Amino acid sequence: MKRRTLAALLAAVPMVAVRRVAVRFAVRCAVGRSVGRSLGRSVRCSVRCSVRLSAAPLLAALTSAALTSAALAPAVSMAADADALPDVHFQVVGGGSHNYTYSAVEKPFWEKTLPAASGGHVTAELAGLNERGLKGPEILRLMRGNALDVGMGVFAFVSGDDAMLEGVDLPGMAPDIATARKMVQAYRPVLEARMRDRHGVHLLATVPYTAQVFFCREPVQQLEDLKGRKIRTRGRNMADFISALGGSPVTIPFAEVIPALQTGVVDCAVSGIGSGNSAKWYDVAKHLYNLPTDWSIGFYAMGEKRWQRLDPAVQRFLQEQARVLEDRLWQETGRENDFALACNTGQGECRIHTKADMQAASPSPAERERLHAIASQVAGEWGKRCGAECARAWSGSVGQALGVTLR
Template sequence: MDRRTLIIAGAALMLGGMPAHAGQTWDMAVAYPPGNYHAKSAERFATEVAAATKGEVTIKVQAGGALGFKGPEMLAAVRDGLVPVGTMLLNQQVGVEPLLGIASLPYLVSSPSEMRTITDLARPAYDRIAQKHNQKILYMVPWPGQNIFAKTEVKAPEGFRSLKIRTVDRNGSDFFRELGASPAQMPWGEVVPALATGVINSVTTSSSSGVDGQFWDFTSFCHLVNWQSNFDMVTVNLAAWKKLTPDQQKAIVDVAKRLEPEFWKAAEQEDADKLKLLSDKGVKMVQSNDTLRAFMIAKATPKWDAFIAQVPAAKEIIEKYRAAVKK
């Protein structure tokens, strides 16, 4: 019996066989390495939950994909009770729920304040999606903006043609294909091996992931294009949630509400710290010139209406968002 089979069997026993209101111990699946700030936020959350529930609820953070689940599998893994709690990148779940890709549309969301606005407007829809998939959102945290790490510098639009670039989601793949690049969508665990073997020569990701992957060993340039925003949400399986007492549930919700603003501030500082570290390691920071930026935005904006055509539920959210941020 392999590790993943044991996890599934254990989850079934834990979610189905434990008496309601007993002390609970939950594994929390985190695909990112322990040093990543999302993993650190999860550890902080677990510590605060233990304190708030007087040790009645224990969350064991399993970082680095220790439980065997990749990022795109998290929505289903929590839904099916294979793991009680998980943190998932929203735009990796679009194969199941396309609306979760709304905030990752190219150049739609470009600043911390815009991230807050889109989250506030989309959160009711996110909550409905979570409930549909047998889970409850505990908190959400943004990623730093998505940049382009590459072996060579892209100075003009035609420079994209040389990029064999890793992307996270369909939005990214479609966008970079429009730019002239050759995108390859893959989960985080496959990125560094693909760079090392030459399957790809560039990656679009955050500064945090650039450090996680030690990209200074593989790339020389970080293009600060900030073309996409991404979010992680932490959810709990509803069967596990319902085993808690009302007081335990309230304590956990209160912890999540208190910590989420701190995690958002940490995300902003994370970007500055990680960009400095990358620079110190020899990665050259490149600001996109006006021609390059105009080219990227011109390719990006038609995708907003195309997304609405594909996902009609996004129409009201995007219209309210654009009115609010005047974009």
């Protein structure tokens, strides 16, 4: 064995392991001396022999110890990192407590996962948006003013006069949740900079909801059937999308949708395929048109001033854990979306939501081509309203990811 190779190996082994091997080696040498004397040979010779005989097991023992040390290093490092964290407690406002992902993901994350991962140093108290008596549009202002530590909002609700935030979830662009996440990941650097520089908040994680689809009183078999119908919607972009489809957008609060459908104030209402089920819209709307207008993309964030006051170790830890939260939210929302369709129609495996008997239809391949053209048209109008800088940022991120050019 070359000296430098053994030296390098020894350097990678904890001292405890070296001592164990040294003890075994010393015992073998002692035995060698005894045998050497009884045979009338020199001690030097017997020790050399012992070294030769022990080289292989010594190397094996050292290698095993080194590998064990390497395997344990991440865990030891994580434990050390957790021990290095100062104690900090966050007041968190999450999504609506009636939402499935609030109880399935948000609550266990903030109240169990985060404290466990930090060794009890980082803790949080979570309340739903509705439990705090909030509507949604005010969440950025509250975080910016340090009225709360961490908050969850929906971009469509907080965009106000900042159209750039709407670019994360333009209607008709994402037929499935995988495409929606692709859009969000592409646009994230734009969102991070905009939220920090203009709104004074630090983006932690993105949050999807189930596909925003059509719950209708009368049958909808194709896109043409939406023409002339009064459709409950929310936000400027979705209203433009409904208008481009030939419908008449109507703004109605979520809580007033059932009576509006019952009395004919609206013919259809757009909402999450899971949210509509939870609200029992299937009692008054027997037809589901499975055309995702968007995914009601939201976020978790913290006021930038509050973020800057955090210990750097806490910043790193919180950002790492926010990725865990984000991954779980996207994964669980995807599952919820699949089950919600099965529950609303009463066909397939129904979990999470209530089984109903709605009649469902989806756009044909030819209609999807038309939808792509309509979505691009609406995106182009948004780009003009948002401005040249905004349009360039979107085209260089989401547009590039989807192969769409704003016109």
